Amino acid sequence: MTVTIAAVEAKRSRVRIFIVLMLFIVTTVNYADRATLSIAGAALSKELQLDPVALGYVFSAFGWSYVAAQVPGGWLLDRYGSKWVYACSILIWSVFTFMQGTIGFFAGGTAIVLLFALRFLVGLAEAPSFPANARIVAAWFPSNERGTASAFFNSGQYFATVLFAPLMGWIAHDFGWRYVFFVMGAVGLVIGLIWIMTIHGPKDHPGVNSIEFDYIKDGGALVDMDAGQGAQSGPKWDHIRQLLGNRMMLGVYLGQYCINALTYFFLTWFPVYLVKERGLTILQAGFVATLPALCGFLGGVLGGVISDVILRKTNSLTLARKIPIVGGMLLSMAIIGCNYVDGQAFVVGLMALAFFGKGIGALGWAVVSDTSPKEAGGVSGGLFNMFGNLSSITTPIIVGYILSATGSFNGALVFIGANALVAAVAYLFVVGKIERVQLQPS
Numbered sequence: 001m002t003v004t005i006a007a008v009e010a011k012r013s014r015v016r017i018f019i020v021l022m023l024f025i026v027t028t029v030n031y032a033d034r035a036t037l038s039i040a041g042a043a044l045s046k047e048l049q050l051d052p053v054a055l056g057y058v059f060s061a062f063g064w065s066y067v068a069a070q071v072p073g074g075w076l077l078d079r080y081g082s083k084w085v086y087a088c089s090i091l092i093w094s095v096f097t098f099m100q101g102t103i104g105f106f107a108g109g110t111a112i113v114l115l116f117a118l119r120f121l122v123g124l125a126e127a128p129s130f131p132a133n134a135r136i137v138a139a140w141f142p143s144n145e146r147g148t149a150s151a152f153f154n155s156g157q158y159f160a161t162v163l164f165a166p167l168m169g170w171i172a173h174d175f176g177w178r179y180v181f182f183v184m185g186a187v188g189l190v191i192g193l194i195w196i197m198t199i200h201g202p203k204d205h206p207g208v209n210s211i212e213f214d215y216i217k218d219g220g221a222l223v224d225m226d227a228g229q230g231a232q233s234g235p236k237w238d239h240i241r242q243l244l245g246n247r248m249m250l251g252v253y254l255g256q257y258c259i260n261a262l263t264y265f266f267l268t269w270f271p272v273y274l275v276k277e278r279g280l281t282i283l284q285a286g287f288v289a290t291l292p293a294l295c296g297f298l299g300g301v302l303g304g305v306i307s308d309v310i311l312r313k314t315n316s317l318t319l320a321r322k323i324p325i326v327g328g329m330l331l332s333m334a335i336i337g338c339n340y341v342d343g344q345a346f347v348v349g350l351m352a353l354a355f356f357g358k359g360i361g362a363l364g365w366a367v368v369s370d371t372s373p374k375e376a377g378g379v380s381g382g383l384f385n386m387f388g389n390l391s392s393i394t395t396p397i398i399v400g401y402i403l404s405a406t407g408s409f410n411g412a413l414v415f416i417g418a419n420a421l422v423a424a425v426a427y428l429f430v431v432g433k434i435e436r437v438q439l440q441p442s
Contacts, residue, residue, distance in 0.1 A: 013212040015205055016140045020149045022199060023133050026090060027156030029191050030129050031267070032164040033097045034062060036184050037119065038271045039168040040177035048111055056400020059268040061116045063392025066123035070389070071240065073128035074382025077135055083199050086132040090192035093125035098185025101178040130365065131381030135225060138369040138377060140202055142219020144312060147320065150366035151304020157263065158300060158359060161293030169287060222374050239376040242439050243383055249371065249437065251430030255325070256364045256388030258423035262332055264395040265416050266292070266355065277409045278344055288348055295352040299359025303328060307363055318434045321367050322427050328361025329424040336417035339410045361423070364388065373439045
């Protein structure tokens with residue numbers, strides 16, 4: 001029997017590995033485009049004479065539209081399928097990223113308004129991205145591989161900093177902040193074209209063989225997610241009502257909001273913290289930011305592996321997802337320790353530990369793939385991302401006000417650490433059993 005299983009596995013195609021690799025690459029570019037403003041922020045704010053509160057609002061511009069467009073973006077995914085909605089998303093957000101480099105040709109209030117507007121449009125265009133990731137993972141991966149797959153694509157948010165923060169820091173230092181946007185916009189356009197040429201559903205992909213298809217289907221993959229009624233008519237408003245009335249999902253939404261507070265501090269204020277509070281140059285900040293990001297990436301991959309191992313050992317989806325999430329969030333509270341050390345090495349070490357924990361606990365998208373109903377997978381992911389990314393609005397603004405009131409990042413780091421604690425509490429006491437939501441006919 002062992003020989004037979006080994007022979008079957010040897011003949012099984014591995015297209016799903018390529019699929020999740022593409023999700024990882026697109027997510028990396030996605031988060032790099034979100035982080036462009038944080039890398040360029042110190043030089044840009046000096047040139048445009050932005051105070052901390054004003055910069056906080058500009059940082060938040062992405063979040064307003066990103067949050068507002070989550071449910072419509074999810075509806076588009078359920079209506080038209082993942083491939084083409086995601087392709088349009090990549091190409092459009094890349095164009096708007098490129099255009100942010102042109103605000104250097106304007107002055108004063110006009111430049112600030114244009115920057116806010118373009119960041120707003122980037123958020124609008126990126127809205128379908130993560131719900132699409134969750135749909136594609138649900139369609140391509142069996143349950144016992146879904147945690148690792150989701151953690152892997154989600155870890156692209158950290159790898160974006162590892163790969164692109166030094167590059168963007170060097171570009172901003174040697175060529176000027178405008179070229180950060182030009183280069184990243186061009187990279188996104190190339191990735192969008194590659195996506196169109198290589199991504200297909202499980203039933204349509206020319207590289208998948210019957211052995212792999214049967215394996216993922218029998219393991220719980222929703223291989224026909226983009227076929228049938230869901231793709232033709234889209235979800236109903238009653239589906240949204242049912243999801244919002246589900247205690248498990250509300251706990252997951254709260255947890256993701258708090259987890260994303262760490263994400264958006266890192267994407268917006270962290271390089272500014274290194275420059276203004278710790279005295280680094282913008283070039284140094286770009287390189288220093290890579291260590292916490294690398295630890296977040298390693299933690300993200302490890303969290304998925306741990307989760308799937310626990311699932312295979314216990315056959316409990318609840319334990320498999322909750323243990324890494326709660327443990328990782330408690331570890332993330334190490335960020336508060338930066339207030340009590342002076343050396344840059346200690347600061348970076350504590351940040352690295354915090355983001356390692358955040359990476360381990362960043363399994364929210366695996367939970368979405370586990371729990372989303374087949375007929376409303378995009379909307380379910382959209383709701384999750386909408387609530388989670390309210391942090392993209394509130395975190396930059398709250399940190400800006402804390403800085404304006406105190407002149408220090410100390411209170412901001414306590415605020416971020418407190419969010420990690422609330423996320424752990426939400427998964428421990430609100431979420432309950434993790435299982436797929438069964439919608440009632442409307």
